[in-house]
Amino acid sequence: MKDPFLITKEEILKIYKPINPTTHKGLQGHAVIIAGSYGKIGAAVLASKSCLKSGCGLVTTFTPKCGYQILQISIPEVMVLTDENSNFITTIHLPIIPQAIGIGPGIGQELATQKALFEFLRINKTPLVLDADALNILAENQSWLALVPENTILTPHPKELERLIGKWNSESDKFQKTIAFSEKYKVIIVMKGAPTYIINKSKIYENTTGNAALATAGSGDVLTGIITSLLAQGYEPIYAAKLGVFLHGLTADIALPKTGYQSFIASDIIENLGKAFLYLD
Numbered sequence: 001m002k003d004p005f006l007i008t009k010e011e012i013l014k015i016y017k018p019i020n021p022t023t024h025k026g027l028q029g030h031a032v033i034i035a036g037s038y039g040k041i042g043a044a045v046l047a048s049k050s051c052l053k054s055g056c057g058l059v060t061t062f063t064p065k066c067g068y069q070i071l072q073i074s075i076p077e078v079m080v081l082t083d084e085n086s087n088f089i090t091t092i093h094l095p096i097i098p099q100a101i102g103i104g105p106g107i108g109q110e111l112a113t114q115k116a117l118f119e120f121l122r123i124n125k126t127p128l129v130l131d132a133d134a135l136n137i138l139a140e141n142q143s144w145l146a147l148v149p150e151n152t153i154l155t156p157h158p159k160e161l162e163r164l165i166g167k168w169n170s171e172s173d174k175f176q177k178t179i180a181f182s183e184k185y186k187v188i189i190v191m192k193g194a195p196t197y198i199i200n201k202s203k204i205y206e207n208t209t210g211n212a213a214l215a216t217a218g219s220g221d222v223l224t225g226i227i228t229s230l231l232a233q234g235y236e237p238i239y240a241a242k243l244g245v246f247l248h249g250l251t252a253d254i255a256l257p258k259t260g261y262q263s264f265i266a267s268d269i270i271e272n273l274g275k276a277f278l279y280l281d
Contacts, residue, residue, distance in 0.1 A: 005205045017234075018281060028055060028056060029229070031098055034101065035102075036105070037106055037108040038064065040108065045070065047225035050223075052075070054230060055230075055233055061081070062081045063082060063083070097126070102225060103131070106221070127231045132220065140163075146185075190244075194214075209252075210245075213259065218267075219269065250279060251275070251276050252268075
């Protein structure tokens with residue numbers, strides 16, 4: 001494996017766009033988060049809140065009916081659209097055209113949800129982040145990967161990656177298989193881990209922020225929200241992925257002296273996003 005490019009502060013400052021002082025919410029991008037099912041509405045909350053807290057002007061969340069009150073109460077700034085089904089997603093109807101969509105956190109793998117994902121991918125042209133159960137559904141239905149737009153960002157953890165590319169017998173084998181997958185489907189893969197790597201065709205980027213505190217429930221949902229937000233704000237997909245993982249990791253580095261490893265939770269990532277952005281400004 002050739003040496004990866006390091007994602008450092010210096011590299012990030014070349015792509016980071018400070019906020020224009022005369023901007024308004026309509027210029028800051030509208031993102032849609034499609035997430036949640038009964039018992040996993042928390043995933044939708046985490047992804048939606050992190051999306052807003054990363055600078056997106058407007059966020060609309062599409063979720064089953066059971067998530068409606070939870071989302072409206074826990075994040076009043078987020079708009080909510082619901083499926084007709086109360087417990088899981090069955091049809092994805094979006095009466096808006098957002099700048100970016102993040103789909104997958106906590107959606108489950110019900111047959112109706114799988115069908116909804118297929119129908120969505122068939123007609124969607126919006127820049128996309130695929131995570132969690134969206135990846136698990138695609139791993140089960142690999143022919144659907146042909147419907148995924150070029151430069152879509154996939155954010156698998158090691159187990160989800162294994163389902164997509166198959167088992168590997170060494171680190172270099174894992175990278176070779178991931179590169180081959182990225183080249184075949186023309187997608188960007190964020191290989192979550194310690195450290196996190198980004199694979200874009202044959203290019204490999206290694207993130208330099210983050211620590212073991214990030215190994216906690218909901219951490220990935222937050223990353224999906226951050227990357228979707230950056231995409232909606234007009235960052236090119238590879239830049240959105242690089243800046244997203246850098247900020248995500250940085251929040252854990254900033255919070256660690258106060259929280260320690262053990263008591264850091266996914267909500268702490270969201271709480272420290274402001275400080276992470278200030279570090280770049």
